[in-house]
Amino acid sequence: MKYRIDHDYHIHSFLSSCSRDPAQNPARILQYAEENGYRDVCLTDHGWDASVPGADEGYARQSLEHIRSILPLPQSAHVRFHFGCETDMNKQFVIGMSLQGIASLDFLIVPTTHLHLTGFTIDAEDDAIERRAALYVRRFEVLLETNFPRNKVGIAHLTCGHIAPGGRSLRVIDTVPDEVFRGLFEKTTQKGYGVELNMPAVYDTDADLASALRPYRIAKKCGCKFYMGSDAHHPDKFIGMPERFRALAELLDLRESDKFRPFG
Secondary structure, three states: OEOOOOEEEEEOOOOOOOOOOOOOOHHHHHHHHHHOOOOEEEEEEEOEOOOOOOOOHHHHOOEHHHHHOOOOOOOOOOOEEEEEEEOOEOOOOOEOOOHHHHHOOOEEEEEOOOOOOEOOOEOHHHOOHHHHHHHHHHHHHHHHOOOOOOOOEEEEOOOOHHHOOOOOHHHHHHHOOHHHHHHHHHHHHHHOOEEEEOOOOOOOOHHHHHHHHHHHHHHHHOOOEEEEOOOEOOHHHHOOHHHHHHHHHHHOOOEHHHEOOOOO
């Protein structure tokens, strides 16, 4: 059976400092899910467990207590609305979530690709493509070294533009050999972590599309499971998102057996 587009597990609300949009509220998110026939959505505001040292000033303001202030989430007869969090990893490779913290969540997503936060996730002198590629791989490895629960962790936007400014992100991806990706994704499968899909389905050239798809194609061969995440911070980001999800599922020839299922 083909992969059904029935969820979105990466959505922010006005509580995320990079949103602050009052229109991006739980009622609007639930409406988006109902309009598109989703079975599950997950709220994943940026957050950092206050019991874990290493937050920058922005994350220190976005504690788990802060993001929990939005609870309870509205539910409907057709949609299950889950409470999660997108945490981060600083330049010392500290992940902002404890085992106690993740136990209080339905789902946790961790971006290994937030290399745009100079001073927090990367140093200014680490700007070269080769250095960014090394950090990309090491951050991925560190996440895979955690003992977070199976089926409760998603690895966010592995090919996003945050990897390198100036449109250089795909160059960083191209620098990582296939065999390195295979090692990472084999371990991802063993850990039971999900791989997020939210990249554009259309690129300027076929070569760019091939570069962006390469990690996910390797991940599929390694047995990884995939979920869809819009990373929406404002309601206008919801427009056309189900069509993008369907296009990505088609490009990767995903089946229902390839779906990551954190909520059963």
